[in-house]
Amino acid sequence: MAGSSDTRTSVPAPQASGTPLTDPRPLRLRGASLLRRALPALGLFAAVRALGLAVLAVWAGAEGRSPHQLLSGRWDSLWYTDIAAHGYHWAGYQATTHTRGAGAHSHLAFFPLLPWLERGLNTLTGLSYADAGLLVSALASLFATLGVFAVGERIAGRRAATLLVLLWAALPIGVLESMAYTESLFTALAAWCLFAVLRRGWLTAGLLAALAGLTRPSAAAVIAAVWVGVAVTLWRREDRRVRAVLGALLAPVGLLAYAGWVGGLSAYLDVQSRWGNGFDFGAAYARFVGHELTTNPGAGVGLLAFVAVVVWALVAFVRQRQPLPVLAYAAVVVALSLGAQAYFNSKPRLLLPGFPLLLPLAAWLATVRVRRVAVAMALVVVASAAYGAIWLLGPGPP
Template sequence: MIQRPTRPPRAPEAAARPAARLVAAPGGSSLRRALPALGWFTAVRAAGLLVLAAWCAAERRSPHQLLSARWDSLWYSDIARHGYHWPGYVATATTRGAGARSHLAFFPLLPWLERGIGALTGLAPADAGLAVSAVAALTAAWGIHTVAERSSGRRAAAVLVVLWAALPIGILLSMAYSEALFTALAAWALHGLLRGHWLRAGLLTALAGLTRVSAVALIAAVWVCAAAALWERRGGWPRILAGALLAPAGWLGYVLWTGGPVAYLRVQGAWGNGFDGGWAYGRYIWRQLSGSGLLTGAGVLVFVGLVLWAYWCCLRRRLPLALLVYTGVLTALALGAQAYFNSKPRLLLPAFPLLLPLALYLAGLRPARTTAVLALLALASAVYGAIWLLGPGPP
């Protein structure tokens, strides 16, 4: 009698491998698998807009104006209409890149899209910016789901998407800002790295480099992963090198156009957004703790502690190298920037892997409890977003 061969036992090293690396995405289209999460994402963001609209109606203010024509949205719209330098603009010094409150602090991809969409549809730049953010936010949510599904499973991926939508500053995803666009490019670039699609990762990183200065975190992820792949002598080294060389093209091209890194740093410094490794941030916390802002200082310390603890959890779970490098550099840039405290959560908005440990925990609860927690967070995000925009607003 012929016996059926048995499966060989698992090697000890395979058994000891982190669970996050053993999760395989199920078959079928990534978009079809992400649709339920995208539906919940849309519901959370729609709830935030509805609360904002109702609050604005009570105060006789315009939600459209708050979302499309305040703070950075105005600067992007001005660039879309007039370019970076136009007659009559006097806030920039004569030496390019060395002025105070210069438009050069804002990277060009969003205003380019605003101008192009406006030319095709007749929309005003601000309204085109809202359209870009709406599409980009959904694209980012899809990319976040696909990245998380590959490393942590479908349920955790869905929870992560809802958590990202329900962040206290999630209202930024519905504004004519560049955060949604940058996160969409970053998520799909990271997905390209996880799949070994080096040219796609390099191209998307180059586009991200035309969107925000924080694209250096994505460039670092591409370079470190490329170096690891070459060290391990994986195949396809021409594609790896091509992706690594393409990645910084957008960021480097724009920074050189402004006059070089030193000139761009002067532009950022004039906005109070330079990088000093956290020295100014530390002095701000100390002033709060040693003065009358004890509660504020303690709250800031709790915030910083939670961010660092979340990254430590990512390290302990041994998330993929691309996610760890991207999140680590982005966190260092956010906490080390001179920008005042209100801008820190905004700078960390694209750092979605920081939410993965919490998403994994919530995904392990009973569905009813997970749903209740996410619903409470979505409600809090909607209320906080309305208060934020009707009050101090985003920096």
């Protein structure tokens, strides 16, 4: 019922989207139909990102800085372009260093798919590696937007799917979708993998999960989605069980292949530990929040609110009885983000691919009057654009 506060009834079952598990139309026609339905969402995404880039350009220009350099030559993007230009530097994985003088850290902490794409574009077009990274991110963000819409439409309907895209684009950390980072590429692979799982396209899902495993270690969440979907299929004795098993076997190939190439799981974990990364079930993050509460109560309360919002979104997702593979993906993204022993302020970035967590809010907004939603989202979009500029122009992630 419109205006109801009970979000458990505001999201239709997956079958309510009108898209059957199997569609007899040719793939070309199905893709064209999806693209037509997603055009408003794609337009909103482009508008949000254009505003963010415009604010960044004006703000950076006022400070005499280059927005191009901020988007393509800060933090992790330097490592990716260095790998694209020179490859991985083997001096034993413990001694591999960054050629730009970033300290004795290993290149092997960075997965190869984005550098491969940057090098391929450089070879084909002559673009610099930095510009190739920006182009990959721009194209991947559009494919990610279409994939996010496809998943959202299948689960919650077209209007909620459009709002889901808008919310994802307007996240405070959304500027990463325009940077030479892996966020857009990984989200695109994850979203389309989830869509394939929901449609029982097991070989496609396995292949996309394998590619995600060459992009980021958080591909574990994508692999979990495939495995849960396959487990449900086998439990219910549905059709395509042989393909389901093949998809499940294919899903972890990329992640395992890269870890094996580094030297095995122990070598890969050692590389990550030298970066200060690991998994401690959130113990380090809890200590950090506790320290902030005692030394900077405002920041500490903000951190608690951030965790509470993430947990609320996950609980709401469970209460809505969303498809188990998508729930598994969202849960593992949350676990890897909040439970990681990593740079504390990077956690919002790690959560960026967790777009299903926005579905409860998108579903609720779909029941609210359009004018009210437009006003609220306009404020959110402006705030996101300002935050992105502050984040990139500052000394580090705020």
